[in-house]
Amino acid sequence: MSAAQPTPSPSGGLLQREVIEQLGKQIVTGRWPGGTVLRMDELADQLDVSRSVIREAMSALSGNGLVQSRKHRGTVVQDPSRWNAFAPDVIAWRLDDPAQRDEQFRSLVELRTAVEPQAARLAAERIDSDRAAEMIRLAARMVESGSMGKVDEFVEADVVFHRLLLQSSGNPLFASLEQILNEILAGKYRLGLMPIIPDPQASHRHLELATAIASGDAPTAVTACLDIVLQSAEELGNSSPQPRG
Template structure:
């Protein structure tokens, strides 16, 4: 098997096995036989072994002497890993996931805005202003441009907080942006731009409390919009 084909097989095993574990198709405690996996995915022993190493790094699987390789308990999963977030996001978004993302954003982003108002540099302001301009220009039917501009603004805000650990939360914020795009496709309007502008104004004027309040209001509105759109798309009578 050539290097490129082996790499492709490795990625296929990682993705398919990861999705199966995250969505509960393969339950915690389930034994994973590398030989059987190789047959299932038509992959070499090397590709399967490397794929399992990747999943171990994400906390989804483990290996023990005399036990072999197995799916770990959910509490050991790295739920903030970008791939784990994406697998959960792409396959089975439910109300619990919506709520968890909203709660994390409300804990992280208002504080990030407060810190940004205290620590921002001229370069940070320029990045935020560029992102806001792109957000305003994206209003229309192109939802992809909207979510990219929206994420650029929130990412720039995390950077402006100048806290390296906070910037690592960008994967969670991006998941929230992608989720909003899924349920409110093409719905960004001038009100949303105004809410972002209020955050930028507070950051520019170095008003941390106002920045925190403005960001909380922005996220609250995003939560309302996403929940409303999700409820409208939910089959009639289906429990929340």
């Protein structure tokens, strides 16, 4: 069992989060397949950290379903079918792996198609005036920043917009998916899979969606939301990585 040496921190070790990222990506990319036994001492030596740091990292990975502590065997890598597919870390690591990226995006788009239009319908029925005004403000910000080529501002507003959409549905199960949605939207930008200049239609559809929700027009809200999700899927299908300055 071997792992690429990570860059140590100035203190000579790795930050806890860096260790989790290092080990998680090794598992998700198949470097350590299901059934592999991970030895704490070996990992501590390879990563130049204490055993306590490794134990904490394993605890975090166990929470994502990537590893399991077994009596008389130690810590064992789990088969991918046992991983928590809704864990934001697992989603992010799969998106970072070119071999899994397309399949992961496809699954996420299918999830969005099933959930977000219904969240839009419920939001049109349940949203309060303050949240409605905030959604319109965020959509207007997307229109402005997109037209100016300020992609980072566009993405920031987009993430908050869709988070507010899920929250405004009044369904706590929908709202609990906001971290997953963050990974989808932010991941597109992080991986360079967004147009350098956002499509103006995407911005105006968000404004149409926000306006429909604010006016209580559920059918229009559902249609506009579905259009947004499908356009996003089409962009992913036609995109190639773009450099980010």
